[in-house]
Amino acid sequence: MRRLVASLADVAPGRTLIVLVSTLALSVSSGVGLLMLVPLLGVAGLDVGDGSIGLIAETVTGALQGLGMSLTVPSVLAVYVAVVIADAGLQRFQSLQSAALYHDYVVTLRRRLHGAITGVGWASYVRQPSSRFMHELTSEVERVGGATSGLLALAAQVVMAALYFGLALFVSPGTTVLVVVFGSALMTLLVRKTRLGRVKGEVVSVAYHALYDAISEHLAGMRITKGHGIEAQYVARFRERTRATADAQIDVARNQANVGFWLKVGSATIMAGLFGVALLVLDLPLASILLLLYLFGRLVPMLTGIQRQVQGVLALMPAFDRVVSTLSWLEARAEPRVRESPVSTFTDQLRLEAVRFSYRDWLDDGDSEPMPTVLHDVDVCIRAGRTTAIVGPSGGGKSTVADIVVGLLTPTGGRVTLDGTPLEGGRVHAWRRQIGYVNQDTFLFNDSVRENLLVVRPDAGEDELRGALRAASATFVDTLPQGLDTVVGDRGVRLSGGERQRIALARAILRQPLLLVLDEATSALDSENERVIQAAIERMAGKLTILVIAHRLASVRGAGVIYVMEDGRVVESGNWDELLRAPRGRFRELCRAQGLPVEEDTPSDTMLRA
Helix, strand or coil: CCHHHHHHHHHCHHHHHHHHHHHHHHHHHHHHHHCCEEEEEEHHHCCEEEEEEEHHHHHHHHHHHHHCCCCCHHHHHHHHHHHHHHHHHHHHHHHHHHHHHHHHHHHHHHHHHHHHHHECCCHHCCCCCCCHHHHHHHHHHHHHHHHEEEEEEHHHHHHHHHHHHHHHHHCCCCHHHHHHEEEHHHHHHHHHHHHHHHHHHHHHHHHHHHHHHHHHHHHHHHHHHHCCCCCHHHHHHHHHHHHHHHHHHHHHHHHHHHHHHHHHHHHHHHHHHHHHHHHHCCCCHHHHHHHHHHHHHHHHHHHHHHHHHHHHHHHHHHHHHHHHHHHHHHHHCCCCCCCCCCCCCCCCCCEEEEEEEHHHHHHHHCCCCCCCCEEEEEEEEEECCCCEEEEEECCCCCCHHHHHHHHHCCHHHHHEEECCCCCCCHHEEEEEECCEEECCCCCCCCCCCCHHHCCCCCCCCCCHHHHHHHHHHHHHHHCCCCCHHEEHHHHCCCCCHHHHHHHHHHHHCCCCCEEEEEECCCCCCCCHHHHHHHHHHHHHCCEECEEECCCCCHCCCCCCCEEEEECCCEEEEEEHHEEEEEECCCHHHHHHHCCCCCCCCCHHHHHHHH
């Protein structure tokens, strides 16, 4: 809770101070309203005595007379009403400031978390389920906001309770001490149940995390769910997770209700004892007894409220711990924040020189999960204005090379150079802005075709949009119901796979990139759509620098250089004809496996292969 207060003060120091000061002022105004009850008792005919309550009556009466007011019932009531109005206005101000502090804090925390997620290194990001980040950006941050709101209310109640306690102590120290002794004993008996609030709050966080996992997986895999007819399994899983979440919340409420029950019973018992002691043992004046009963009648609900607020805040604190822990984890793995160094030209070559990569070395997060080296001393040269291809079986390291070329991953050994200059630090970020990237898993926003294109170049004109569509063989857009303004649906669901891929290619072309990276861009398409996109790529050959990552070898026939990768190593390189002429080459074997025409082997080649 101290860390939460420190976090509040760090995010909004000015507003936090305003809330604290207004809370103290509210306590003072409430105290003044209380003190006004004493002269009311006096003018009503009750004997206030000569003790502490008499001193209060004398002080308040003197203050009123000093203001030129006569001590009559109407005048005292008028002052009392005025004090209450001022107190209500101050309470309104304090409530609005507390609400503003709460929302400012939630907004700032959510933005900081979102920024940390966006800025984390790619290798760290892909190792976490997206549902975790969704859960913490929404539910957990809201729970942290609830803890903040509860903490502010708790502070206000503590200050008010301290004021009432001080007045009670002034009126009757002995009675107040007895109340403190028995009240402390009651709190001690309930301390274990109070601490359980935090444990049960952690159970709620875990249950909500599991629920978000189930929601995310179900929505993302809806096609698989319906395609296999397993809707009932997902419905049952969701029912189980929602029940677990509800049970966890009910368990928290049950614990709070139990504490509240025993606190109220114990408080009532103490109040009854207080009245008996004050009346029969201490022989206090009736006015003092009435004021004490009023004070403790207000104080006991406050203590109950404080106990309830403590329980509520403790139940929500695990959310704060989770968000802070996630922030620390993300920020420790953030990409280096360095000033960008402009990259405006690519005139010679991009080289990977003896590049090695291992997720173990890159993450360095103490994870005991075995992580073999992905790339071993890879040398690749991508020449400006030409098409370069990387092929090989799945798991050979092709996409990892693409991620390093794009700058998503940093080599753990070797280096990457652009026109002879190391591609590192601020140049990596600037380089990404000059790349067009299309992969197999095409992502389109649930927006119009126009907005899906403009996301990479907001200043592009109508002619540029249509030129990019023509270059990508995506003129089918003109036949859509609203043309460029047709909404494509969630992830482009209203379009076919080939149409989505062509719009993604047009988007990459619109950026006018220095390098166009096509990572398995046609592998999931039918042969007709593949031919259409392949024709579009071939038209761009010589106009753009293109890197093609492919599993289907037929799609890279026109590449100037083809690198064959296997087990994280480049095992062959050359153009199509050179690789096919290698008698025992791996590329030749891959072509044969895919049914592509290969020159007949000599008898010696057949014997060697056998």
